[in-house]
Amino acid sequence: MADILVAEVQDLRAGYGEIQVLWGIDLAVPAGEITALIGSNGAGKTTLMRALSGLIPAQCTRYRTDGVDLAGATAAQIIAQGIVHVPEGRRLFGAMSVEDNLLMGAYSRNIRRADLRRDLDRVYSTFPKLRERRGQAAATLSGGEQQMCAIGRGLMAAPRLLMIDELSLGLSPLLVEQLVAALRELNSQGMSILLVEQDVTVALELCHSAYVMDMGRIVRTGQGHQLLADPIIRDAYLGVPTD
Amino acid sequence: MLAAQVLVNAAVLGCLYACIAIGFSLVWGVLNVINLIHGSLIVLGAYLAWGLYQWTGILPWYVLVLTAPLFFGIGYLLQRLLLNRVITAPVLVTLTLTFGLDLILNNAMIYFFKADYRKLTLVPSLGSLSIGGVVVPVDRVIATAFALVLTGLLYLLLRRSRVGRAVVAVRLDRDAAVLMGVDVKSIYAIAFGLGAALAGCAGVLMALIFPISPLTSSAYLGKAFVVCVLGGLGSVSGALAGGVALALVEGIGAVVVGPSYATTLSFLLLIAFLIVRPQGLLGRKGFE
Numbered sequence: 401m402a403d404i405l406v407a408e409v410q411d412l413r414a415g416y417g418e419i420q421v422l423w424g425i426d427l428a429v430p431a432g433e434i435t436a437l438i439g440s441n442g443a444g445k446t447t448l449m450r451a452l453s454g455l456i457p458a459q460c461t462r463y464r465t466d467g468v469d470l471a472g473a474t475a476a477q478i479i480a481q482g483i484v485h486v487p488e489g490r491r492l493f494g495a496m497s498v499e500d501n502l503l504m505g506a507y508s509r510n511i512r513r514a515d516l517r518r519d520l521d522r523v524y525s526t527f528p529k530l531r532e533r534r535g536q537a538a539a540t541l542s543g544g545e546q547q548m549c550a551i552g553r554g555l556m557a558a559p560r561l562l563m564i565d566e567l568s569l570g571l572s573p574l575l576v577e578q579l580v581a582a583l584r585e586l587n588s589q590g591m592s593i594l595l596v597e598q599d600v601t602v603a604l605e606l607c608h609s610a611y612v613m614d615m616g617r618i619v620r621t622g623q624g625h626q627l628l629a630d631p632i633i634r635d636a637y638l639g640v641p642t643d
Numbered sequence: 644m645l646a647a648q649v650l651v652n653a654a655v656l657g658c659l660y661a662c663i664a665i666g667f668s669l670v671w672g673v674l675n676v677i678n679l680i681h682g683s684l685i686v687l688g689a690y691l692a693w694g695l696y697q698w699t700g701i702l703p704w705y706v707l708v709l710t711a712p713l714f715f716g717i718g719y720l721l722q723r724l725l726l727n728r729v730i731t732a733p734v735l736v737t738l739t740l741t742f743g744l745d746l747i748l749n750n751a752m753i754y755f756f757k758a759d760y761r762k763l764t765l766v767p768s769l770g771s772l773s774i775g776g777v778v779v780p781v782d783r784v785i786a787t788a789f790a791l792v793l794t795g796l797l798y799l800l801l802r803r804s805r806v807g808r809a810v811v812a813v814r815l816d817r818d819a820a821v822l823m824g825v826d827v828k829s830i831y832a833i834a835f836g837l838g839a840a841l842a843g844c845a846g847v848l849m850a851l852i853f854p855i856s857p858l859t860s861s862a863y864l865g866k867a868f869v870v871c872v873l874g875g876l877g878s879v880s881g882a883l884a885g886g887v888a889l890a891l892v893e894g895i896g897a898v899v900v901g902p903s904y905a906t907t908l909s910f911l912l913l914i915a916f917l918i919v920r921p922q923g924l925l926g927r928k929g930f931e
Binding site: 476 | 802805808809811812815816818819820821822823824825826
């Protein structure tokens with residue numbers, strides 16, 4: 401299982417205009433697993449996600465999913481291959497209803513109404529709160545509900561790889577627990593997840609393996625529990641001094 | 644009695660003003676383009692209705708069926724071939740481009756139709772409705788009804804259809820829409836096409852009521868501008884509110900200070916709104 405890759409990237413470089421942020425990223429996201437991306441603010445995690453989803457242009461020697469070449473692909477082509485990005489700050493369409501937001505998630509698929517209905521029901525059973533709020537403008541949701549709506553919108557695109565940027569930002573521990581449980585459930589059904597998370601403990605406990613980024617480069621990689629025990633990681637990201 | 648007549652006139656004219664403004668508002672809201680060719684497209688639609696009635700006797704409201712797809716095509720191509728090339732440039736560049744396109748279209752119309760005022764006069768005349776002393780010509784009632792239908796259709800399209808949702812999504816958050824797999828350039832072309840179709844249809848309805856001349860295009864553009872500022876940019880309900888508000892101000896102004904000052908009054912109101920309430924009466928984010 402682990403040797404099949406849902407996304408494979410080699411020597412990826414990207415940035416904004418003149419400013420280069422990523423300096424040759426190698427990344428292998430195993431199918432069926434949860435992979436975490438950790439690192440301090442400004443390490444380039446969000447930029448990497450934006451490059452992977454085609455939101456910003458990037459150069460690389462290789463970007464493949466399941467045998468399909470995605471180097472230089474547009475955002476629409478990438479999402480059509482099932483690589484779906486839930487952006488930092490949710491980025492919901494605030495004036496649109498929750499249900500319209502979810503329907504926008506399925507935009508790339510152009511499927512029949514009955515199938516759309518079935519997928520909506522699936523998202524509503526994952527996040528029952530969204531069913532209650534379906535007619536409400538997304539901007540009026542609480543932070544946790546907005547994150548559920550953003551993930552639900554991502555799920556509507558039928559992802560093989562769901563990339564979530566900052567799952568827990570601004571949410572209460574209880575809500576984070578609920579979201580983590582939902583992600584575990586989705587993963588157990590076979591969905592691959594790439595998670596950017598500022599709460600390193602949450603990320604490393606949830607993931608199978610993780611990449612550590614610093615200054616636009618991958619500086620460390622390993623199993624979640626290994627990194628959790630790694631004194632350097634504990635010192636740098638968990639605020640626990642080594643003795 | 645005079646008050647009732649003024650109110651009814653304002654309601655009728657207000658719906659027509661909303662219809663004039665709604666395509667302009669859509670393009671401004673979604674593309675962030677101030678589309679200066681809008682007024683000339685309205686006049687072109689009016690000439691189409693006038694010409695077809697003159698030569699074939701087809702009644703203007705049937706002409707709508709032809710106008711909508713024809714003008715949609717014109718708008719779609721203008722956006723795809725010209726405006727999309729400069730869409731990321733500062734707003735002044737797109738303004739200049741639509742200004743140039745407007746000069747071309749307007750002068751072409753002056754060349755082909757002359758600057759004379761023409762009037763589409765239905766024969767036989769449809770007469771007037773008179774209810775309790777309030778008199779409304781039937782052609783105005785019909786034009787108003789169609790203006791409301793067009794406005795309602797746009798509302799439904801934006802709210803209920805896949806492509807309409809994408810138009811709204813691009814307006815609300817362009818990057819997030821890209822992440823949904825939306826091709827922004829083709830949505831821009833569709834939105835501009837819709838704006839042009841609404842301009843053409845509004846022109847067909849205007850032909851029923853107002854004299855037609857290329858020189859009227861700037862008056863239509865001015866009305867569209869005022870309605871957008873009064874009602875708030877980017878919502879169908881805002882355009883309706885802005886249209887009725889403008890018609891009320893003009894109607895009451897015509898009675899109080901005389902018809903020749905009505906337009907002056909509406910532009911004074913525009914300036915006042917820009918200072919005091921720049922988001923408009925119903926200003927909100929989102930095209931709903």
